[in-house]
Amino acid sequence: MIYSLVGYYSLIIGLIIGLFLFYFSYKNFNNSNILNTKILSFSFLQLFFVVISFLCLIFSFIVSDFSNETVFNNSHTTKPLFYKISGTWGNHEGSLLLWLLVLTLFIFLFLVRTKNQPVKYKILTLVFQQIIIVGFFLFLILTSNPFNYIFPIPTEGLGLNPILQDPALAIHPPILYLGYVGSSIIFSSVLAATSLKIISTNWAIHIKKWILISWIFLTLGILIGSIWAYYELGWGGFWFWDPVENVSLMPWLALTTLLHCILVLEKKSILTSWVIILSIATFTLSMCGTFLVRSGILNSVHTFANDPERGLFILVFLFILIFLSILIFFFFHKDNDKKSFSFFWLSKETSILINNWFMMYFLSVVLIGTVYPIFLDVITSQKISVGPPFYHKLIIPFLIPFLLVMAIGPNLKWIKSQLEDKIYLISFLIISILLAFLVLKNFNQNILINTILISSALYLFFITLRDFFVNKYKNISQNIAHFGFSLLILSILFNNLFASEIITNLKVGEIFENSKTKIVFESVDQKKEQNYNAIIANFSISNPNGEEDRLSPELRIYNQPVIATSEADIKTTLMSDKFIVINLVQNQDFFNVRYQVKPFMLWIWLSVILISFGGIISFIKKRS
């Protein structure tokens, strides 16, 4: 009760401070002292009140205060403490409060950490960020107040969606949001810098750190979401090209493009317009993502709260932001790129441009694939599905040249370069093709395309590995990230090609046997936990070499709300994952058993960690 009250008024105060900040910035724009005295303390206060508000919501969840509508809808007294807390952001209102928290946190950190930049630039960045913040305050207070009262007070809550009662999903939203919302600071800063015409190498060096922060968190956030989907959703896949997944991939693609593009700006002070457009696009895509997920337009596994009115608010807000950025771009940005410049065809600039070119293509595939069905539905009321085959057909062929350029590009010099060590480059290519062919020679499906694909990924793998030892830590962050990417593509390919699967129906005590695998359904146990009851099925799985694994998938029946879920049991080893999941077949006394062996699963996760590790190194590295 008291928490809701405090939380709500903290939000109002935060909003008022936001409006105050506009006023101060406007009135004292030419007074450089204002920043350190008033503005910094006000933005700290704003952060403070948002934190208070967020803590209030968490406390409401912890003490199960069901007079609060959000708590009532998303919690239950029998939930373990951990899921009570994570329930805070496992719903629409709470997750938007988290958005707001990250928004205010980032601008405060930005003001504190940014040195050696003009004061006007910092103030203007704050103003643009406040436009977003105030927009979100209004959104929260007007359409999705997390502190709504219910009277009479219910004695019990409705509970939390069982698929959200999971450790990975407890940390997935905060990390993803740090990446998503982190891009807001890039947006505000680029608008400020454009207005003041200070986009230069100096600015590029400064903003690169912020791009990296966003990028690292977004990468890790997507990774955790993917791992969660892998073991929780029960189909054994980790990426389904689901609209909500795509929505997180799009800002990632834009950020990655920006990260490469900023390298050129950092060195040569060109491509400014392109950097501005990309920065604006990144945040717009994050906002679009929020709009698409929150409005309920998307048909997706992940949609757990939606409301058309909210969608409309975000849509209008989004248009205002886009309109504002276009206005600033056209009014203030004078393209100083006009001085004649051209890139030699074989140079680092060109290879980065090629990266941007392909990344934009991938982005357009994902974007069009995600939104086209919506438009078609609205215009012609025809429903079509765009699924994995579409993305695979349009992306995979383009991945081949992309991987090759990724291998060669980083070794090129600025301005004009020559291919050094041609013998190395060619011999590695031949080795890669031979290896790929050897691996696949007993494989009769799609052999040509798979050979080409695997050889180009292997090529990147070998070249980056060689660079690592030859270049002696020069450009190590890039090296590690590219190496991680080659590993990622290889693991995904091998994972797809060499996965095997058995689907069968078994009763307790029955045995399934084929030439490679023997599955014994040994027994069934019961388990009672605080938030669910479970049936545990014990399987013993052995192969002709005499190796035996015991796996125990579960069927869980969650209380509050009462929903049955299947929990896979996964045995992870370095080289492969063994994945088993059971399902109840209605009116039958047998279980549907699905057993999969998925090679290199662990390497998919590891390679993404490597990729983000590359980003982390680049972030902490001091400029020489």
Next chain:
Amino acid sequence: MKFLRFFLIFILSFYFSNANAEENDKRNKITKNLRCLICQGQSVYDSDSEFANSLKIVVDKKLEEGLSEDQIYEYFKIKYGEWILYDPSLNKNTYILWLLPILIFLIGGAIIYKSFIVKK
């Protein structure tokens, strides 16, 4: 030009593939391309709902009857509408979907080539 050749080879390989895939693989491939209509964003292959299971049986039956993959898709398309197919076919509704990304790629390449790269 080299890239272009790569693409041609790749696209051709689509047509020559799958010739001797086993029945089971074929069924998996087909069910992966069908949307489980009662689930939230899952394919028939991935789902264990009753709807999905009954569709799997239908696919098996159609394969036994000797229908080709495309014929089976066509069958489902007529029965449930295009919504069920994850791999939208190229027709007047989907020209933009399939061709716009390629167009963007070509235009992007042209812009980069025209404005930045000078051959010496």
